[in-house]
Amino acid sequence: MATALQDHPAPNQFADSMNAMGRRARAAAAILATVPRILKDEALEAAARTMRGRVPAIIAANREDLAAGEAKGLTRAMLDRLTLDAQRIEGIAASLEAIAELGDPVGQEIARWQRPNGLDIARVRTPLGVVGVIYESRPNVTADAGGLCLKAGNAVILRGGSECLHSARAIHACLAEGLETAGLPVDAIQLVPTADRAAVGHMLAMAEHIDVIVPRGGRSLIERVQAEARMPVFAHLDGLCHVYLHAAAEPAMARAIAVNAKMRRTGICGAMETLLCDSAVAQTLLPPIIDDLVTAGCEVRGDPGVRALDSRVVAAEEADWRTEYLDAILAIKLVDGLEQAIAHIEAYGSHHTDSIVTADETAAAAFLERVDSAIVMHNASTQFADGGEFGMGAEIGISTGRMHARGPVGVEQLTSFKYVVRGTGQTRPG
């Protein structure tokens, strides 16, 4: 494994080493761009096999991280995200195999047409180049991001948080072993082998060597990356998702979707944070929903109209409409129809995922057209906002940006394209 960088090298040496990683990544990307699918899949499968053979070593590395994390006073939730056991490692290995089974996007014809002069024009997927992934305490991102980038023909530079560095190194070593087994350049998947926080700043400035940055982690990381990166970023800052219960919502469906969207998992970006309900149907729809939520341990905050329906509802403040709780807390607001609902979502939402529940097709069509979010839904739970659920395979994240990738960022979104023009000697007149 690469150990060119020390934990606290001198600044110049550090910059040189980071740039050298970038150059190696670029060279590896040039090779990866045209390797046949079978070699990439072999590397992924060999990495999975290696990982299964190294479970004790990976767990031992993870214990080092956990011990340091406990000493540092990480929260229980952070320690849980950091923890690896045999079952989680098996899950990571299986994910690599699932990536191997995905179709190879590189070389896919997205479109092809003929011109009157006989020119045949195809738009064909190509790799993006070099991806930089900056993550925090989840060691599994090492394998998931590394595997997805490899499948899309990209080289990747991974920068895991200092909290998970030993675990990430152990997982990265399995990926490197897989690349070697398949005869692919080991530099295709590189891990910044230092805990030095300056590495992030360097990566964000390396626009010559890194084509796109994918940050995975908390709000402060995403904000920093979006502010500093000199290259495009695939990310979402917030997942402030809404469900809107329209006057024509079917009550049982409204109840099932609202409860699921909030409570299935409260910590994911597709979890509902604000429930909007048409005033006209609030008395019918909301009481059973509030009851289900409170019973399930959810704190419900609401505007005066909502509070009048159930004494357990706490007063919502202006800040609540802007808050991504990522927890068992929900804000509920009454609105007077579709226009107010859309206006609220556009004013307070994060353009991630928003859903309308209604039996009225006209209202649904207007909502789907006019709500400007990466994912808009009709009669479905926002918890489906996930590349796997969309049938796109594994995802490296969800983007709320409008450029290149929007919504789940899977293997196809990690590609670019080029035009392939086939002629029979055509020259351009005039």
Added chain:
Amino acid sequence: MATALQDHPAPNQFADSMNAMGRRARAAAAILATVPRILKDEALEAAARTMRGRVPAIIAANREDLAAGEAKGLTRAMLDRLTLDAQRIEGIAASLEAIAELGDPVGQEIARWQRPNGLDIARVRTPLGVVGVIYESRPNVTADAGGLCLKAGNAVILRGGSECLHSARAIHACLAEGLETAGLPVDAIQLVPTADRAAVGHMLAMAEHIDVIVPRGGRSLIERVQAEARMPVFAHLDGLCHVYLHAAAEPAMARAIAVNAKMRRTGICGAMETLLCDSAVAQTLLPPIIDDLVTAGCEVRGDPGVRALDSRVVAAEEADWRTEYLDAILAIKLVDGLEQAIAHIEAYGSHHTDSIVTADETAAAAFLERVDSAIVMHNASTQFADGGEFGMGAEIGISTGRMHARGPVGVEQLTSFKYVVRGTGQTRPG
């Protein structure tokens, strides 16, 4: 027409005015995003009609620019790019009508599929938002860029060079008239109404208000925009295009393509700048090509092997392989086969457009796969590198970037997309 900005306002007032333009553009974009096609087309057609009715006024405005340009000592080529006459104005009006005839990309389903749980998922085109276009002396860009952005549902902020400001204002007034006729927000197409150069710097920093910048002009403008822009840029810095005559090239086809790729128009980005030829066939293929080129007034530079074929060939230097002449000058280099040709193109090219001439399908396939350019061609002239020739309609430029848009940037490339998920009450298990 908007005249909120004076020619040399105080710095703060200036920044305020630019930001106000940005906010108005954002508001207009929100309206444009969902207006029906018929209104956008009506605005384009009304603008064309208005333009035809104002030919003398537009020519008079253009004369002001020309007089100032002559006084300033602009080159003949620059003055030519700046000049409008009745025929060119008719061409601009006709371009607006051609944009009206293009299909509306907004709302198009790019893909649609069903999931086993019954969810129906569609990827649907949406506008990008607000486009910033920074151009130099070509007044027609005002209408072309304004019209294309409008068709794609985007608001646009246009910043024409000081050389063409009077002409651009006269054309912009026609577009504003078209928007008013159709009842669309006039802020959908705004022109920075000042010659102050600081406007460019302001636009490049306005990431909150402008989603993508399209620079149109010379190398120094593109370099500045790529270095300073805080938002994505669709551009190409150079069009250093190659034609490679492979050993299996059919001689007559090689000759026709090489001469056309260089000489049809020497000043466009798709013009060939370097001709590569396999050594083994140089004596057969090159003499008639060199003769045609020299006869047509082209200066031919070559390596020693090429100079040995024709005494009129001047010695090429290292710098020639890196030069986009945009003129009747060609550099010719002999290579020993496909690998050397690809290596030269990757080392010296600009990833714009490169073509192989060969009857060998295996060599062609390798070239098309491995040359990492926005457009790769087989048996066709590089002069076809153009959105119109590709059947994509008008283009706002050609991008050599790998993100979002690559190759000709037409109306579809000026869009983003979102996911529309239609359910029947699905909730996510587990």
